Each structure stands twice: as C-alpha cells, then as structure tokens.
Amino acid sequence: MIRTMSRGMRRLLLSGLLLAAQLLCGNARAADAQDVFAHPLTPAQMSTLLGPAAKPLAAAPGLRGRFEQRKTLPDLPRPLLSTGEFLFARDLGVWWHTRTPFDSVFILTREGARSRDEGGAETRINADEQPGVAVAARIFFALFALDFEALSKDFDTYGVPTGTSKSTGWQVGLRPKLAAMSAVFREAVIDGTQHANRIELRDAHGDRTEILLPEVSILTDGLSAADRQRFAN
C-alpha cells in the first residue's frame, strides 16, 4: 500500500507516525535522558523493574512492527531518516527491512549479519569474523529480546520506572564495559513498556542514532512459513 503512495504522502505519514511515537513515549521523553545514568541497577533490580512489563514478551516467539531511525551526525543540519518494518524472531534473529529512503534488508542471525539490496545482491558483513565487532550483533539481538541479563554482561546498567499508575513504563541506560564496544557507542538509552519503544545510541563523536518502534505487536503464535522464509539465505 505504501508503495502506491506518492513520496509526499509517505513523508506525511511518516511524520505522523513519528509524532504518534513521540506521544506514545511521552513519559520517557519527559524523563531527562541524562538522569537515567544517575540510577545504577543490579541485574536483580533490573529484572524487578522490567520483569512485570516484559512478561508477555518473554513468553512470545517474537515481535514485529515498524521502525523509524533518525541518525544525527555532527555538522549535519538535518538528521538522516529511514523507515521500514522489522521482525524479531527469538529463534532466528532480526529481519530489518528498510523501505525509505531506499529498499534494503538487513538480516542479523546468530551466525552473522548480511544485507540485501533492492537489486538482490547480498553482502555478507564480514565484521562478524572480528571478535570485537561481533559484540554489536549480540547486543542488537538482546535489545529486541529484552534480555537484560545478557546485556548486563556487556554493560553497566541503569534504570528508572517511568510509568504512570496505569501503564508500566521504564527507561534503561546502558554503558559498555568493553573498550571494543565503546568505539561503536558510548551509551544507550532504551524506553519501553512491554517491549522497547525507543532506543537511542550515542557515541563519543557526536553521532546519535534514535530508533523508534511504533506499532509493535508481540507475536502470540509461531512464525508463519513466509516469515521464516525471510531469514533463509
């Protein structure tokens, strides 16, 4: 459906989505991102904070939804925007389909990462053979699974509840323990409820990547054959 829309329409829709996402995460936004790092959490505290909220996800085979990524670079006046859809399957990996500004599929499995472009040419990202860089893939994985136990091995963890009396929101901060990792990012802030809604990665050189995950649904049944096919080589 989106394909048939004019470019302007798509832009409009996207900004609408973005707005909706920002409203959704209003509470998280309200909490100053700097603040979260004032609240270190032990892994046990972390599971108390997230446990009840993440319970449905923990039992589910995966997640699917839309994403919007905004990358802010120093000296760049406007952030770089990309949107698309994603599928996270606990047993397979992350399928990340960027639709704008160009069509590209990024697939991350436990075996490694690869990219497929519109033309169909597939590139294996050979970083997974680098012992240090491979960490990034693992962390990406853990972010979607909300596997904070796995994350707490690679990161110092921080967190605050952001929920109102009705919803159970939370904000978590991560700082890499690993020098190899901090080259890629210095810290991460994740806002969520039942799953991550917003992920912000900041690095030491003024790069900032914000990923919004609106319209996320937790999969209740197993993956369809078509969905499984997305991960096939």
Place this chain on the structure above:
Amino acid sequence: MPPMLRTVDGRFRLWGAAMLLLALVFAIVVAPQLRVETSIFALLPADERDAGAEQAVRVYTDQLARNSVFLVGAGDFATARRAAGAFADTLKGSGRFSQVRLQVDQALAEAARADLPYRDYLLAARHREWLEQGQLQRLHDEAQRALYTPAGFMRPFNAAEDPLGLLSAFVTGQRPPTGRARLQEDVLALSGKDPAGKEMSYVLVVAQAGNSAFSVATEEAAGQAIAAARTAAAAAGGTDIVGSGVIQHAAAAVASGKREMSLFSGISLAGTVLLMLLAFRSLRPLLLTALAMAFGAIAGLTACQWIFGQVHLVTLVFGSSLIGTSVDYAIFFFADRFRQPGEWQPVQAPDFVTPGIALGYLTTALSYLALLLAPFPGLRQIATFSAVGLGVACGCVLFLLPRLARNWPVPPRALVLRLIDRLAALPRIGSPRARLLLAAAGLLFVGGGLLRLEFLDDVRALQSSPPPLIRQEIRMRELLGQSADRRFFLVRGDSPEQVLQREEALRARLAPLLADRRLGNLLAVSEALPSQQLQAANHALLAQQIYSADGLLPRLMLELGYGQDAIARQLSTFAAGSAPLQPQAFFASAASEPYRPLWLGSVAGDTASAVTLFDVNDADAVAQAAAGLPGVRLIDKLADISEVLSRYRRIAMLLIVAVYLVTGLLMSRRYGYRGAAAMLLPAFGGGALALALLAWAGVPINLFHVLALLLVMGMGSDYTIFLRESRSAEAPALLAVVLATLTAVLSFGLLGFSSTPFLRAIGLVQALGVSFAVILALLLRPARGAEQRTVAATISS
C-alpha cells in the same frame, strides 16, 4: 712406536693422564655449559639447497614454538571465565611465560584505533578494486546502507570518523587467527562440546614462553607451570581444559626422555652388574668396567658439546643403552682370565685381547661413522657420541685395566665355570650338508620376508607425541573451527618493502582460492601493513576519486545534506596530508600483535616473513599459487622430511653394502678373503633375518631400521672376531660373547620400548639382529682341535 707406548706402564701413564685431563676439562669447561636440546627440529636434516630459507624457517618455527593456546571450558560462561582467570594467573605467577593473555578487550580496541592516523593510506582489497574500476556507486550504496540501516553498527568506526567505511573495511578485512572465538565480556570465548558431547563454554588463554633459549630445564618448568595452571583451573570449576602448542609436546618429550634415560640405563646397568658379578664373582672387574664406561660417556658428551654446541636428549637416551656395548670390551678383557684361571696376569692380557678388541672396535666405529654420512643431525650426534665414547672406553680397557686389574680366586664349583663348559659343548654345525640345509632355510625365510617388505618414509618415523596431547590438538582445531596448516609460505626480499610487495603479489594469487574456500584463511603481515608502494597507490586513488572536488565524499555529503563548509573541512584535512604507516610504527602498535611472529626480520642477509595458511583444502592450487613469484617459497617441512627419509633410506642401503665391502677388505688382510667372508656372514645373516622377521610381522621399514642394520654389522662382527681371535682359548671367548650379547640385547631391547619411534626402530633391529648374529656365529664357529679342554679340568689339574 714411541718408547713410552711400548710398555704396559707407559701406556697406562699416558692414557691415565689423558683421562684425568678429560675429566678435568669436562668438569670445568663442558659440564657447566652443557646444553641439552629437546626440539625435534634439531634432529631434522637441514635444507641443503637453500641455507637462507633453512635459517628463516628455523627462526619462524622457534617463534611459533613459544606460543601456546589454551581453551578453559566449563558448563557456563561465568565459571569458564573464572577458571580461565585462575589458569592465566597461575601461568603468569610461574614466571615461565613472558606474556599470558586472557583479557583482550582493551587490546582489540587499541588495535583497531591504531590504524586511524593512517586512514588516508589504507584500503581494503575490495574497495581498492572498486576505486580502480571506477565502481563508486557500490561504495556510495555501502556507505548509505551503513548510515540508514543497522549495518552501520557492525563497523568498528562510526560514521563521523569513517563516513565511507573505508577504514572499517580495512580493519574487518583482517581475519584473526583465533577462529570462532568471539569477544564475550573482556575475553575471547566460544561454545562447543566437551568429549562427552555436553555443551560447554570455553575461554581462550594465549601464552608466550619467555625469550630464553629452549632447554630441558625451561621446558620442564613450563610443563610444570601448565600442569599447575590446569590444577588451578580445575579447582575453579574448569572441567575441560584443551591445550595446544609445541611447548607441551616438548615438555612431554623431556619427561619421557628423562624417564626412559633413567629407566633404561638403570635396568641396563643393573643387568650388567648382575651378569658381571655372576660371571666374575668379584667387585673389582665391575668397578673397573664402570670406570671405563664413565670415561667413555664423558668423552662422548664432551665431543658432542664441542662439535654440535649441544647434546640432544635423544642422544642421551641412545647413549644410556651404549652401556651395553662399551661393557663388551671389559667383559672380553676379564674373560681372558679364564684362559688360565690360576695364573692369569692382567699385564699379559693385552697380548691376547688387543687384536680382538681393537678390530671389534674398528668395525663398530666404522658402522657408526657411516651414520655420519646421513644428514640427520640427531644421527650424527649419536654416531659421534658412540664412536668417541666407545673408543675411549676401549682405550681404558686396553691401557688402564692391565695395571688396575688383579687376578682373583674363583671357587672351582662356580656357576660361571660350569657355564663355560656348557658353552664349549654347544653344538656346532660343521657338516657341509647341515650348513647347506641351514643356508637354504635361511634364504627361504629371508627371501619370503624381502618380498613382503614395505617401506614407510614418514615423519611418524621420527616423532610421536603422547596420544592425549594429539587428541588435544585435534580438539583445539575443532573448537576453534580452523587450524593452521603445517605448510606456509616463506617470503624473502632485500628489504622490508620488497618482502611486503612480494607478499602482496602472493596474496593476489591466493585471493581466488580464499573466495571459493580452497584455502580457508591466511595470515600475512602485509594485510595489516601494506607496502609503501601500495599505500602510495591507495593514497592516489583516494585523492583522485574520493577527496577531489567532484569526488565521492563531497557528493555523498552533499546528498546527505551537509553544508559546504563541512565538506570543505573534510577535503582540506585530507589535503593537509599525513604520513603513511611505516613498519617500525606498525610493529610498535597494538595492531601488529597477531602478526609479530610472522615477521622474521633480517635473516641471513635478507628480510623474511612467513605467510600462515589455514584449512588448506586444495594443496595443489595453493602450491601452484607461488609458481614464478620471486622470493616466495612454499615450505612443507613434513613433505621435505619424507622425501629426505626416503632418499637416505636408499643411500643407507647402498652404504650397508659399502661398509660390508670395506670391512671385508680390512679383515681379509688378516684372515684372507674366504676367512673375512666367513667372519661377516653371521652379522650379515643376523641383519637379514631381523629384517625378514619385521617384514613377516608387517612392520613397515624406514631409514632407521636400515641404519640399525649397519650397527648390527658392527656389533655382530665384534663377536665373530672375539671368537676367532681367541682360537687358543675358546671357552673364555664364548663366555665373553654370551655375556656381551646378553648385555647388548638387554640395552637395545630396552630401546625397543622407547617412546621415540626411531629409537624404537633402532633398538628392535639391533636386539633382533645381534641375537641372530650371535646364534649364527656360535653355530658356525670354527672347528676346534683336540687340544681343547674344559676349564674345570684345567683348574682341577
């Protein structure tokens, strides 16, 4: 002959003085700097064609030998991490390893950052190809993908530092030698199955032995440190510890070598002592024999240290069995006593025993010296040690014993006297018909054996490690998912720059093989340190296609929405210039860590490096890749060894024929042609029977079996000479020969149980061959006249 040497006293004084001097030199000069070599490489023949290559290969293998890799495993990562910590701390605490690496996080981060100042000169092969072919769109798309999709998170450098991902690709293009291991927390870890098939977590520990020269002491200490570290890791919960590295094999070789040396020499000595006491019923002959053997051993060690600069462990193990040979001369000397049990005068003994002992030594020495012709340093040492040691022992018997020995009373009913009578009554095959029958049976057996003879010229003939260590090497390979091949490329040139350029030419040839997995991986310095020539070319490509006013970078930046000033800043930073990466800076940086063992530096006037290969699936294609490249050679030590083993096995077979001819000619001067042939027949027959027996048993024959046949000739003909030379008193000679055979078979038979395959081969052939030779010698011994009397009768008369 100088007057001094004419008398027993004169010879005694001269030789005694020489021995004292020898003992003094040994104690003061040789013993303190005695170096026991354990490396198996020291046994191997040197490359005769290319001495420079040989030296470079040695430098490389020495460097590799210092590295050990361990995987400490437990059911879960946290326990494995803790156990690996205990393991690494114990290794470090031992002081035996100059570097023990467990935590790698910081180093990996530093290694990646180290390239940053040289980014204007470094390009991945893929990117260089795109730039050369003007395929800028692909680079553009790749950069875009990194900015808009999570692909960017998989890069070691972020977009601000490396907008086009050029440096990221250069760094990630270098594939580390640690296989499947990945950074987990701050260590390298992998998951795999333990021998029982249980899923385990393993943590990698890499250790480097200190820079001191290899020696038995350091290897033993390193082996003990590793054992202690294993205990510590096990105490911390590590249930499966897999180790790999030359030092463990060396430590095992030292341990088994020492064990064998003390066991073999112990049993051999005990057996000899027992036999001598039984035979001579007196302590004095025993002590004097020990004296001769001790001087022989000291002389052998001194000669080896002086000629080779070290003594190999294998020589010592072999030497411990020489006790059995050197004792022969003393036995022969003391057996002379039974010539005239009552009135024997030691000072007169030389008149009777000298020809036998001297000729016996000459033939033995001749066969050992023939070993010197083989290019195996290990064998040359054994030959030198034996020829010198036996010579000195022989001299001691001939020159010292006549003065030091005393006659001693033997009770008339002594066991030995009865034994001598028994021996004298041994059947002899005298009739031509019986001899013909024996010859026919022997020929049938030997002929049948020779038809089934199989040869196996393989490094396995030279080296073997305990099976548990070999299993560990295999498991290490499986767990890491890759293994360094035994083959590697040696690259040489007149300067570091030329070596790097030659490596690049080689890598270009190997690239297609890497692409279709005919070659799994390679590690080469030029991957991380491109030649200055290539760096200059990279810089030119970047200047022309990326950083020019209409280059890819300004275009992409414009597209992304950067302002003109930001673009201008990027271009002017490049234009301001930077210096390329130089070898000196590279080897001082963290980025060079995995590559340092490959850089051999200046060797024999050249600069040399090694290119390591992993998982060679198509050996022919890999070997072909270097064809026609100057300064590049594929080194395959094992294939070289097999080739040398087979070549020298053929030579050794000819050598045997030559040694028999020379010995025959030598003997013919004393015994005539027929006599000489008759003297050599038992040794020749014994060797042939031993060989045939092995062939019938299905044992493949290698160089060392053949060389042992040479030694059989030397020892076997000793015994026929002893028998022949004591014509006038057969019984003592028989006693001497039987005693000597027993001690020799005892000590060489023990070698047959050595864990060193080639000692085993030599020991087996020797024990069998000498036994057969003596049986033949006894059966075919010359007929005796009517004057023969029993010794018991002589005493009682």
